[in-house]
Amino acid sequence: MLLATITVAQVFSGTYSSISGLIASYKYAAIIILMALESASLPIPSEIVLPLIGGMAAAGEINFYAALVATLVGTAIGITVDYMIAYAVEKEIFYRHMGLFHVKRSSVEAFDSWFLRNGAFAVFVARILPVVRGLISFPAGFAKMPLKKFYAYSMAGSLIWNAALMAFGYKLFSVSSIQAAFVAIGALAIVLYAVYHLSMKRIRA
Secondary structure: OOHHHHHHHHHHHHHHHHHHHHHHHHHHHHHHHHHHHHHHHOOOOOHHHHHHHHHHHHOOOOOOOHHHHHHHHHHHHHHHHHHHHHHOOHHHHHHHHHHHHHOOHHHHHHHHHHHHHOOOHHHHHHOOOOOOOHHHHHHHHHHHHHHHHHHHHHHHHHHHHHHHHHHHHHHHHOOOOOHHHHHHHHHHHHHHHHHHHHHHHHHHH
């Protein structure tokens, strides 16, 4: 477990350099782009990005609250892309091309079924679940969920998720060395990955 955490932390070290360099150059525009890509189901893990943004805020490189707003703007853009694609395209057509979004058909089908059982509440809960947060936008689009309700539940969940992980990073980088922070974020990612698997088991049940 410790070895896995250290290995993940080493990967995060390189990721941190890339993200911090991007944000240092383009500030809040970079945060918006990163979170838009993450929320549009592309492989940009918010479990890494958000704590690192919080860490940069702790270092005084960006403002915490402005960065939080930027993450929410990016989130809104990303979920809109996925929702509109699902809204406009038939399920089977989408399923034939979903490899473009780097998601598995089984995962989307599980979320689709879960959405039909739980409605708007599923959108809120999914946005605070790790790894697959963006997937719920597809079932919502398939079901042509009213946009006001979709945004309300999606952004409420996203606010909780974004603020919590940013606050974690802010606190961590305020009191820890960079090396210790990487190990802690690595441990967090492993825990969230375990939560993801448990969540998917419940959703598929």
